[in-house]
Amino acid sequence: MPEPAQNGVAGHDDASSTHHDTEAEDQDQDHHDSHDDHAAGSSDAQEPPRKRQRVRLSCLECRRRKLSCSRELPCDRCIKSGTADRCTYEPRPGSVSGPVSERSSFAPAAPMVSFDLDSRHPNHNPLRRSVDASLLRESARDHDRVRRLELEVAQLKAALAKQASLDGSTVVASPLTHKETRPEEPSEPVAPIIPDNPDGLEFKFVRGHNFKARYFGPHNAWDSVIQLNGLQLFMRQTADQWLRPLNIQKKDRDKRRNDRMKRFMEPGLDLEALLPPRDETDSLISIYLDQFEQIHRIVHVPTFKKQYASFWDPARTRSAAMTVLVLAMISVSVCLDMTVSNKFVGVKSSSFQRAAKWVKACDNWHANQSHKHRMLIHYQIACMLYMAKRVNIIKKKRFWSTTGVLVRDGIITGLHQDPEHMSVQVSPFYQEMRRRLWATMVEFDVQSSVDQGVPTLMSQVYNDADAPRNIDDDQFDENTEELPESNPDDKYTLSSYQHLSRRSLPLRLELTRILTMSRGALDWEQALRYTELLTQEIDALPAWDIDTEPAPNSIHKPILAHTLLHLQLKQFFIPLLQPFIKLRENHSKFQIAEFLYYNTARDIVIAHDKLFQRGIRSLNFLREDTMNAAVNLCTVSLRQPKDNSSWIMSNAQETISLIEKCIAMKEDRILRCGHNDPWGYSSMCAALGLLETHLGTKPMEQAKASAAERFISLHYRLVTNQQSPITNPQMSHGTPGSTVGADSAGRVGAYMNHVKQSDVTPYTVQQQQQQQNNGMSLGNTPYLRDGMPISTPWLLPSGDTSQVLPNPDFSLEGLGTDLIDLWPDWAESSAPFS
Template sequence: MSDPSVRSRSESTEGTPPLHEAGEQGDHRPPRKRQRVRLSCLECRRRKLSCDREFPCSRCLQSGTPERCEFETRPGLAPPNKLGLSQAALAGFDSRLSLPITGGDSSQYYRKDSRDADRIRRLELEVAHLKSIIPKQASLDDGSTAIDRTPPDPKNGADADFGQSPADLPYQDLCLEKSEMRFVRGKEWKSRYLGPHSAYLAFQELTGLSPFMKETSAEWLRPLHVHHSISQSNHYKDRQRDAQVREKKFLEPDLALERHLPSKQETDSLVSIYLDQFEQIHRIVHIPSFRRDYAGFWDPTKPRSAAFTALVLAMMGVSSCLDEHLPQRFERLVSSSHMRAVKWIEAVSEWQDRQSQKHRRMIHYQIALVLYLGKRVNTVKKKRYWKGAGALSQDAVSVGLHREPGHVTRGLSPFDQEMRRRIWATIQSFDLQASFDHGLPTLMSSLYSDIYPPRNIDDSEFDEDSEELPPSKPPGEYTFSSYQHLSRRCLALRLELSRFLTGPNEHMDYDSVIRLTNEITQEIDMLPSWDVSGSDSAREGVPKKPLLAYTLLHIQLRQYIIPLHQPFLKLRKNNSKYLYSEIVYYNAARDMVLLDDKLAELGIRTLNFMREDNLTLAINLCSVTMLQPRGSTNMIMINSQHTLELMEKCLAMKEDRILRCGNNEPWSYSIMCAALGLLQAHLGIKTPEKAKAASADRFVNLNYKLLAGQEPPVLSESVNEPGVPAPPPQSSAEVLDRSKSATPFQFLGQIPPPSSGGSVPAAVEVPGTPWWFPNPFDPSVAPQMQPNLIFNNPDFNLEAMGLNFDALWGGNDWEWEQA
């Protein structure tokens, strides 16, 4: 069977007279050179791709646009009839669309049933088109690409996990680079992303506008010397001169920032803590490059860039409270380390507000991310976390960080491309976590993003001069980028969970909850199990901590199980099918506490400062256990003693943070103490009176430790009235060694009447009374001091520290703010 494209060419040339004959006929016009008919379809020619010359061609079918497949014809001849295809073309086309043509002469079949055949072909074309756009629509719905939904192929290694290899991309994505370049203006990190409906793109679509303006300027404006007058009025700036001025200003030091720098030894220690812990999960800087610049930072012969000084201060603000130096010194409720961190964060924030939003570099985005991280670690402006993360996301989208760098901008080195992927992955993590913490939707759930995940490689394997990035390592091999690389695998599921939890409540049916829970479990089971028993080799100059990435990968998935099943806990009493929700809810909270406690045992406090898991998990464990009857024999009540131990672990981790950072949020710790006492009373371990005393004792004992570390001390001196002995002085060590349990005091019970001949009995233990409660029946206490109960005693006056006990314990308003 002959090729239809060859037949069409021969047929089109048969009825065409030779060139010399055409010149001799008619109006005797000069002969023109005959143009050859283009054999490829117009769509393939526009894309500059090879065409198989079928109708429609395989390229148009693969891209989902078969209706655009058209072939050029010779002028004067009618275009080929799409319904009257040749026998060979029809057979080839039908074979690709699975259209059966059976029996005898297919041409007779086509002539008899042309309408039916055409209808079938049109329907199959629509089906092929719909199949091609379904992945695109799915990617628009969940904020990810069709590549994100593709299951990993273990045969192709790490690059095939998320479709990183361009050979694995669909054809329309291969052509995306050329079509999407027009959406970005600028280059490198000074780019600006424009949507398809922006005014700039509308100007580009207006054909002939630019030549018209140039001709108008040359013919009408230049003779009138308008250009000269405009240049004199500074409307046209010397861009090269401005670039030199900006470069010089960027290299200049900032003396106001340098005044906040501590000694080199202290700075080295705090920067090392940041690189050691936080850079193993949130990749913001390239560690070898940073260390090289940091070494030159202390060289007195080189100028200190203000931007690098701001980056160093922001890093120290993140790690200030994580230093091993204990005990801390406090001013009221805030530690000295926390005060320094807040001071550095405020200084960098003020400097950042003065910077240009147009001429920015990579270091400006790094400073913004480290600054946001410092605010979370030090609990600065907690109510603005969601808005701050959203602002970072909008800023990143405006410069096109959410698109694959090779698709939207030119001139980016492999180093810059990989850093853009890492910074975007960090912003995604911040935004999703802030959305979960506040229970509010995230911008990511409605954003189309086709950027590849960061590669699973160490920083030492590439630098600014690398011409090509090394291949990504398998997920089972741990690197500093393992968290970001593997976190992308569950991104689509986390976005779906965010939409589900922040959407209408009527859409939260139990079948969907079970389905999402199973998907979460499957994603957790797919996570690799590194050797988390110890630290790996220090390839980046910092010992690797795979347990840190392992814990965060598990927690960021398990945390969604709790809000998914929480609405169904109270329905358990009326319907036994919700028993599954109780068990899954309890197991998720228990596993997260154990993961955090394992980090605490190794002295890794990163997640304890970055997240509020201790508070939420203690409340979750208490609430699910309180729903069980006291005499129940189910799994949750059987493990009640283990639950108390888990809550003790949460309180211990919270206390460790308070002793390092300060009790600047006393409401959270007071709630945790009260929840523990409430659960102890519910389980019958303590009476309600003793449980209340133990809760208050634990709260006051911790704040008394803060009192012992005051500088200057806020303890008032005892006013010794006549006949009132002064209380014995207490050292700070004695205060720090006080027991956290409720210590009963000796109380004189009922004194029998003298007529009975009885003597004063021994002191009777009154259960549940804390050690700081003054004994009004103690003979050493004067009558003037007997009514002074609890906080009226000047030795235990915690209100001088700013504590509002009515708001913390006696009121319902937990939105307490420090005065």
């Protein structure tokens, strides 16, 4: 096969010269082969020479798309379209070729060639990953020669075995003793004949238009019926001859379509009753657009703002779908807009109660919608509902199954196939929205799989969809006839995260697949190799200006995308290195695993704390990095001997400070959403006490008391802000997610009466004033939003992170059994999720 220029090192000239060199070598080899065949027998000379099949130089992806190819590996078009892992060339007899993903460095167990992201050819595209072209070319030629020799040996063995089986002789046949009977022509591997004009087999099973498309696999039952010759003609003739005379009317599809649209545009009065006032809704919508649309693209912001403005127009009818979309959107951000007067019902905040009620109403509406006649807004609602459940921790055990449903719905709609390659009619606007929604579903599924430690559905999906373009929403709309070109990577847009995240998706899927297998399948060399690949991907990320505060009217916040792009790669260091830090005591070579493990956990905490200090909490609510990082810091520190002078032990005080920051971020989330995930906070408090005991800063009993005091202090703050369910009409009618029953409410009421009638209070007056002054403070500079009123969406953390200790004279008996239930008993459960 003509050697393509490897990884962008050579251009068309190199590819052409390599082609001529290889042809000359093949001609010499064929000349020697024909000479040997002529010496073997005179009958060979009479056979006509076999005609060599013309080898096509372009890659299979470019030939399928009917585009010009740079003849490199991977080629420029495959890199730009995000399909570099499928860039492959047509093999010739005796050669081995496969997709880039099969030959790349994502499989360290076999001889591999890594993609060097740091070294780039000065006269070539900077996006191309380059390797040593001469080394690859020589390796490929040697591989071809080995393959030819293996084929010749196999042919000779087959001929000898056949001759021995015919005459029953034990004498080895040779060309001198066997000239008359020539064995049958050996079966050479024939290169697959791929037509120059493919019919798009993998895309012809997508029918429909825009988001009403449906994907059918190549082996679906209906396709078998269609391929039955004469069946359609027979059925049509039968209908004309026997059914039409009976005056059986046809379906009035236009009338049914109009009726369906009328029902779709009907208002949902029960849903509108759940909407908060206009000012509050505007504030919650602004928070969502400012924080969550920076990373997961679900709506087209200019189009949504137009629809949202008409949504409040009293002269227009609100469709139920738009009402559900608004409710789902504010469910995501309601806990991020908490004020200091937030109340609690039991251990759940009133903001969480409202979010749970909205999510349940939207879920019921979405479940009653037709799966056949879905539109763009239905998929937007589905993605937002999952995000709302994730942020508010609603049905945590169903996160992974919910993302699997999202991916399957996307597949049946054909979102995993790029719309530019399909024959169905999809406008440029819907093409980009399909790519964005599919990228959002994929990231949801991959992250939920990593958090749960289970395989992802995406590892079994042929993902042909291109990455979303790096463009802002104001660069295209529903009337756009052609999408603009993607901006450079160093220019930040609202779609930069999805555009760049797609590049590391093959590596993350490979790591997810390996880590969900048996731990014994990963050795130390492979772990180091994957660590190197992750580091290369991290180093290749663009460095935006994230330290400068954005302008008041700017919607761009690159720090969110920058942080998430790093976190989703760094999180794989922990499970990769975790099996090897246990072997540090026996093997000194695993010391690097401890350093990488500790440094990764430290970087994750610092990244989240930087967002937390700016009042940005979207990533902290979407991910569980803070709890995992705190536990991992304790894990690696506890494995260090007390008298050790290593870097980890020398950095012990910073480790304690980082864990306290994680606890502060967890407390902030609990005060906003409620204590609906108690095992995480209690585990962090206990881990900190255990580390302080190991370092010798506190005795065991004092460390236990400190952990209990920290936990009790937070619980007191929840109790002192209790709101009786009876005094809140919205919460008294079976509020979803409420965990306070009549018995618990009675205990809380009795406790509150005890506090009023007794001099014993959980806090002193001085401590309460300190909490109000230093515990939380509103941001000094409110964010300005186009078309939206000024609001205060965040509460900036306090500079003083010290815990408020409870009054030592207070008795725990007033709390009943709630406090014990919130502190998990690990002796009764084998896992925190049980």
